[in-house]
Amino acid sequence: MEEDLISKKELLELTGISYGQLYRWKRKQLIPEDWFIRKSAFTGQETFFPKERMLRRVHNIINMKGDLSLDELAEKLADTTSFAHAHLSLSAAQLLERNIVSKATLDRFGDATAGGKKYTFDQVVHLVAVDGLISKGDMNLDEADGMFRTLTNNTARFAGKSWELFFIRKMGASFFLLAAAPAELIFDEGTRLVSRLSLTDLVEQLNGKLN
Amino acid sequence: MNKQPLPDLQLTGITGGAGGIYDQVILEGVCRVNGAVRAQVIKANGVITFNGNATAEEMRANGKLKVGGTLQFGSMEFDGMMTIDGDLRGENCSLNGMLNIKGDGELENLSGEGVFTVSGLLSAGHVDYRLQGQAKAGEIGVETLVVRKAGGSLWNKLASGLIPKLRTELITRSIEGDVLDLEFTTADVVRGGIVKIGQGCRIGRVEYLTELSVHPDASVGKVEKGSE
Numbered sequence: 001m002e003e004d005l006i007s008k009k010e011l012l013e014l015t016g017i018s019y020g021q022l023y024r025w026k027r028k029q030l031i032p033e034d035w036f037i038r039k040s041a042f043t044g045q046e047t048f049f050p051k052e053r054m055l056r057r058v059h060n061i062i063n064m065k066g067d068l069s070l071d072e073l074a075e076k077l078a079d080t081t082s083f084a085h086a087h088l089s090l091s092a093a094q095l096l097e098r099n100i101v102s103k104a105t106l107d108r109f110g111d112a113t114a115g116g117k118k119y120t121f122d123q124v125v126h127l128v129a130v131d132g133l134i135s136k137g138d139m140n141l142d143e144a145d146g147m148f149r150t151l152t153n154n155t156a157r158f159a160g161k162s163w164e165l166f167f168i169r170k171m172g173a174s175f176f177l178l179a180a181a182p183a184e185l186i187f188d189e190g191t192r193l194v195s196r197l198s199l200t201d202l203v204e205q206l207n208g209k210l211n
Numbered sequence: 212m213n214k215q216p217l218p219d220l221q222l223t224g225i226t227g228g229a230g231g232i233y234d235q236v237i238l239e240g241v242c243r244v245n246g247a248v249r250a251q252v253i254k255a256n257g258v259i260t261f262n263g264n265a266t267a268e269e270m271r272a273n274g275k276l277k278v279g280g281t282l283q284f285g286s287m288e289f290d291g292m293m294t295i296d297g298d299l300r301g302e303n304c305s306l307n308g309m310l311n312i313k314g315d316g317e318l319e320n321l322s323g324e325g326v327f328t329v330s331g332l333l334s335a336g337h338v339d340y341r342l343q344g345q346a347k348a349g350e351i352g353v354e355t356l357v358v359r360k361a362g363g364s365l366w367n368k369l370a371s372g373l374i375p376k377l378r379t380e381l382i383t384r385s386i387e388g389d390v391l392d393l394e395f396t397t398a399d400v401v402r403g404g405i406v407k408i409g410q411g412c413r414i415g416r417v418e419y420l421t422e423l424s425v426h427p428d429a430s431v432g433k434v435e436k437g438s439e
Contacts, residue, residue, distance in 0.1 A: 009402075009437070018404060020354030020389035023334045027317045045384070 006051040015058050028070045089118035105131040109148050125202050126151040143174050150176045164198040346381045353388040
């Protein structure tokens with residue numbers, strides 16, 4: 001799974017932040033060390049970032065910066081549980097209206113659509129995870145059933161710690177793996193890692209839409 | 212958390228001590244501390260070795276200091292020679308002498324006179340350094356950076372006596388920052404908002420956003436103005 005990369009220069013042009021800010025955020029650990037990807041370019045070594053995650057992170061930092069000091073922000077970003085809205089509850093209508101989950105996903109997995117029940121934060125995260133993979137066409141609906149079940153039954157065990165979900169395929173059969181993040185998994189040959197989702201990314205993605 | 216008063220560690224002479232959590236660590240003479248140290252205040256005079264990581268809110272040291280791990284502090288004043296095997300992290304740092312970091316240096320404010328060697332990335336809010344010899348850094352990323360050649364102070368004469376034939380200059384691969392004011396700097400790439408290339412600079416490529424000035428004695432390869 002190749003992620004789109006963005007060069008440091010492009011990032012600064014796109015977001016309007018300066019070198020100083022970027023390095024300051026790095027010092028305060030607002031941007032994880034492993035997002036800085038060194039690659040050689042014709043002008044020498046250049047730094048690249050995972051495009052989507054980085055843009056979302058920058059967006060979140062700029063949005064939250066008003067109310068918080070950089071140190072508080074770093075703490076908040078490091079700790080997914082506080083990042084999560086513990087008491088958040090959204091109705092099906094709200095999920096659709098804010099474009100968080102697609103109608104198709106909600107119809108199939110949001111078993112409480114009819115009752116006007118509200119979804120908790122965890123449930124919304126699970127829906128977002130499933131929705132993302134379905135809409136990208138990475139998995140079919142049967143697989144999505146399995147994945148949704150895996151998430152619903154097991155994520156509570158991580159008790160607020162960050163987890164990662166690996167969706168792998170080998171010879172047509174699909175599997176899900178849940179591991180405490182950051183996980184370093186190595187697969188045998190012929191295994192295809194279709195997708196890798198982390199709680200942190202999902203929460204961040206969701207936060208971007210809620211703000 | 213812990214309301215008990217913390218003990219002090221006080222060593223004088225040629226001695227050693229154990230790491231741990233202290234209120235004050237006062238070391239004088241030739242001292243070696245085995246294990247990680249965490250303290251409110253560290254005062255060290257002489258030839259001091261910390262085997263592991265050292266963390267202090269406030270640090271004052273003179274002489275020769277060696278840290279086997281990472282050194283972290285709120286504020287530090289240092290005169291002499293310092294070698295750090297890990298990273299250096301802190302808020303305010305005022306140096307006089309030689310600094311050698313094998314890892315990265317991450318500081319909010321760095322001011323000083325002398326030379327430094329940083330193998331990794333030197334990242335800082337504000338750097339104001341007066342060079343007295345050859346300084347090196349893998350990369351530099353800052354908000355503001357001012358590099359100057361120090362005047363003929365006593366230290367300068369002493370240092371050049373100890374290490375002859377060293378040109379006074381800063382050598383690095385790349386410098387990136389908002390405001391850069393350089394003298395006697397050799398770099399492959401300099402990227403910044405406001406860039407001032409002073410005398411004695413040899414820069415391969417300069418990219419700037421708003422302002423650029425180049426001293427007639429400086430050599431600059433390629434110049435590129437970035438778009439806002």
